[in-house]
Structures are given as structure tokens and as C-alpha cells.
Amino acid sequence: MLKKQITRKEFLKTGFLGILTILALPLSRIFSIKDNVSRKDAKYYKELAG
Amino acid sequence: MSKVKCLLCPRECVLGSGDRGDCRARMNIDGKLQTLVYGKPCAMHVDPIEKKPLYHYLPSTSSFSIATAGCNLHCMYCQNWEISQREPENTRNMDLSPSEVVRQAMAAKCKTIAYTYSEPIIFFEYAADTGRLAHKNGLLNVWVTAGYINPEPLKEAVTFVDAANIDLKGITDKFYKTMAKASLDPVLNTIKTMKREGVWVELTNLVVPTYNDTREDFAKLCDWVMDNVGPEVPVHFARFWPMYQLKNLPPTPEEVLTQARETAMSRGIQYAYVGNVPGHEGNNTYCPVCKKIVIKRRGYMILEYNIIVGKCKFCNHKIAGRWE
């Protein structure tokens, strides 16, 4: 099997993006308008009948 | 502290100081009956008017839709129980004055404001103030309601409600008692009064397996419609989806909804629909005379429109509704 070598640059880039994503998750919760609504509620708030 | 009696709906709750009504949205505060939801909607969306569903009222337009927490019915199958069966302090609410609702509705280019999702009756004061202001600004008001209201406030409601989709959940008192802890007569009175007072009325019957899904149920319901409000009132037979306290039941089979629609047409109802089944032939509006499709729909989308100045393009028959 041919194994692709990961360069140092690629390794750092992926790591950087990963850390950024982890940091962004709680931030998105803070800025969400319905931050204190549970996931289940949020689903139904969006799909209300009528 | 003195007791107060709420006369808004047939429950007529008698509330001691600090007590809350059955709808969770009204309370006796220091001897005065007060609404807890004025200017505090918990839901606000721009919807196609077809979603209400209103199929004969300004088709293809957007409706600025709001709701507050609470409801005066407690249907076992409530599709929106997350807001209707909760106290306002347990929903995420916005601060939205009537003037702000109207401003936002106009900004969103909506022709109507819909008071929907939960029950406009229980936020009557808010809906009334918003509705009157909407009229002053050239907007129309749509209620999506179970119609469980007392005659006096209903008299007031018809002065600012322009169109309504009223739930006719079943046609027996027993059904209303079992399913919604309510009674049938006030609902029938609302349907008749709204129709008589010039409100555009469409009816929705949610068909629940084993509860209201027999041919006799459909026939009885349609006969009542024919005798009391006439063949031109559209009837939507909507598919039940397992929800809230009725998760044990299956969704309504498509054949049952087809049967409901066929029964309605055989009893003389001119506009019978099947709801919540996209692509069903019962999504379309047919001309009652030439039987051609005058509005072809898929779900809320209009694919074909063959009505010209309120008349069937093919045979010139007047199609009931408000089209422009």
C-alpha cells in the first residue's frame, strides 16, 4: 500500500484549522439567538405547524 | 384578594390571586386578570400562506407569522406542543410590540399577519391591537385557530380578522372531550359566526388513526359543513404525524386521506384537500364545474395557476376565495 507522506506544513495547517473549529463552537453558541433553547426545541421552533 | 373570572373562552376559569388560567397565558395578579404574553411572541417566521393552510386566500403570498406560548386546548396530538403546552416563562420570547410586528411584516413584504402555531385566542389583546394596526397599514389578518372562544370576544374578533383556518378536529363532543379536553359546540359556533360575518374561512380536519378516521366520521363532518356554511368552504384533511401524547399511533395512511377527500366530494364539498402529503392529487384546486386543475400545487409550492380575475381560465366559473 502506498502511504502518502504528510508534510510539516500540511500537518500545521490541519491542526490550526482544527483548533479554530473547536474555539468557534462555543462562540457560535454565545451568538446564537436561541442559545438557551435545547436542540430538540430549536428543531421544533423551526418546524412549527400552521 | 378577590377572585376573577376569565370570559374569553368557554373554560371560564375562576382564578384566585396568583392563579393562572388553564391556557397558562392569563393570570390573576392583585385581583386583576392579566395577560402574560402581550408583546412576547415565542415564534416569528415568514411563511407561505399555503402553510396555514389557506389555499383560497392571496395564494403565493408571504404571511408574517407569530405565536405566543400557551393554548386553551390540550390536544393529545398537538403538533406544536413545545410552545402551546408551556408557560410563557418556559419559552424563549421576543419583545415585539404591535407596531414592531407591523413594521417587520411590511419590511418582509408580507400581505398578511398570521396569528398561528399556538392559539390566537389566548393572546387576544395582543392579536387585536396588532390586527387593528395592521389594517391601518393596509395589511390583512389571518387566524389559525381551534375556534374555542366565547361569543362576545368572537364578535370583537371578526372586526379585525380577515381570514381564518379553523380546526374542526372531529364532529362529536366525545372526540373533543377525549382528545382536547374541550367541547364541540363553541367551535361550530365560531365557524358559523366567522363565515356569516364575512371572514374567509377554511377548515382543517386532522385525521387521527382510530380516533376520527372512519367514512362515517368524514360524512358527518362534511354534512355539517354543507348544512351550515355551504359547499364553497374548503376542507383540508391533514395527515397526522405521531406527536406529543400519541406517539404510539402510526401516521395517517394515505388511502384514508384519499377516502376522506372522496367522501367530502361525494357529499357536495367543492374544495376538499389532502394536507401534509406532498404530491398528492388532493393538493390541487379543481374547478367544481369543468373539473380541470385551476391551481396545481406541490406542498406549499404553486406549479400552475389557471385562475383569471377569480374565475376558472377554462370555463369561466367563479372560484370561491380572495385571489388578489
Ligand code: SF4
Ligand atoms: S382564555 Fe385561558 S384563562 Fe381565559 S377562560 Fe380560557 S383557558 Fe381560562
